[in-house]
Amino acid sequence: MSVPGTVQVGGWSAPLGSAVRFLLAPGARQRNDVSAARELNVAQLSQPLPTGLSMTWLGTAGFTLAYEGFHLVIDPYLTRTGLGSVVRHRPLRPSVDLIDRHVPRADAILVGHTHFDHALDVPELARRRGCRVYGSSALATLMGLAGLTDACVTAEPGRCYALGPFEVTFVPSVHSKLVLGLKVNAEGEITCDHLDDMHQGCFRCGQVWGIHIAVAGRTFYHQGSANLIESALRHRAVDYLLCGIAGRGFTRDYTRRVLGALQPKTVIAHHHDNFFLPLEGPMGFSFNVNFGGFVEEVRRVSADFEVRVFDPLQTVVGD
Numbered sequence: 001m002s003v004p005g006t007v008q009v010g011g012w013s014a015p016l017g018s019a020v021r022f023l024l025a026p027g028a029r030q031r032n033d034v035s036a037a038r039e040l041n042v043a044q045l046s047q048p049l050p051t052g053l054s055m056t057w058l059g060t061a062g063f064t065l066a067y068e069g070f071h072l073v074i075d076p077y078l079t080r081t082g083l084g085s086v087v088r089h090r091p092l093r094p095s096v097d098l099i100d101r102h103v104p105r106a107d108a109i110l111v112g113h114t115h116f117d118h119a120l121d122v123p124e125l126a127r128r129r130g131c132r133v134y135g136s137s138a139l140a141t142l143m144g145l146a147g148l149t150d151a152c153v154t155a156e157p158g159r160c161y162a163l164g165p166f167e168v169t170f171v172p173s174v175h176s177k178l179v180l181g182l183k184v185n186a187e188g189e190i191t192c193d194h195l196d197d198m199h200q201g202c203f204r205c206g207q208v209w210g211i212h213i214a215v216a217g218r219t220f221y222h223q224g225s226a227n228l229i230e231s232a233l234r235h236r237a238v239d240y241l242l243c244g245i246a247g248r249g250f251t252r253d254y255t256r257r258v259l260g261a262l263q264p265k266t267v268i269a270h271h272h273d274n275f276f277l278p279l280e281g282p283m284g285f286s287f288n289v290n291f292g293g294f295v296e297e298v299r300r301v302s303a304d305f306e307v308r309v310f311d312p313l314q315t316v317v318g319d
């Protein structure tokens with residue numbers, strides 16, 4: 001017998017709303033994500049950026065912060081190789097055109113981990129801009145393969161690096177366990193011998209960093225993958241949490257934990273886009289990222305957090 005408001009699914013009852021949401025999930029969720037993103041666009045920040053500071057979202061976990069003429073770039077991935085080449089393990093090559101078009105200036109590059117969607121474009125960008133990169137020993141290996149050993153600084157945890165007007169601190173972190181919640185995909189150090197032969201599996205994760213940035217009296221925290229080590233965090237009450245949300249379903253209670261640990265005023269979600277699609281085309285949401293669901297998760301922790309999101313390549317500037 002069925003109860004009003006429920007449906008029978010495989011012999012068990014479920015609330016009608018849940019069942020319908022489940023059955024319609026892909027299309028309905030995408031529409032929900034699109035409307036949530038439109039409503040929460042970063043142009044409406046209630047905590048405006050400091051005067052003269054600009055911030056651009058480069059897609060995936062990539063950002064450029066610029067202040068007093070200094071351009072600080074984080075996890076740039078402009079090339080966005082198609083899914084077919086990635087799953088066939090074709091060698092991944094950076095697109096010079098896309099790098100030049102979207103990151104014309106870089107005075108320092110910060111890398112949170114070395115999966116291809118964070119690090120593929122880094123050596124070529126550093127070569128073209130003549131700037132240093134900061135990150136893990138895996139990043140140092142990658143830069144060495146590109147003949148750029150001298151341009152890489154292997155970050156020391158907790159040390160404050162003064163980069164132009166920015167003060168940057170690397171905080172030990174961890175990656176979400178994307179392999180069925182059991183392990184990190186492509187774990188460990190980079191061991192390939194030739195840059196030109198590197199396919200996606202060669203871009204191993206290496207040490208994962210959260211990155212704390214202070215500039216112009218404000219603080220930012222870049223969380224590139226949806227996991228963290230609370231005990232490693234020294235910074236609290238950051239102004240802007242740049243919160244990677246892909247794969248958070250594999251990390252127990254990620255949203256509540258990261259908000260509790262960092263107590264941000266503003267949460268800027270990223271890494272929700274489908275990075276197998278070109279950056280310059282219409283944005284798709286990454287499979288199962290459920291941006292609208294993330295907004296609800298934040299609200300369940302507290303309605304006091306402001307949630308915002310960029311359009312791809314959108315720039316906001318403090319007046």
Ligand SMILES: [Zn+2]
Binds near residue numbers: 205
């Ligand atoms: Zn990753």
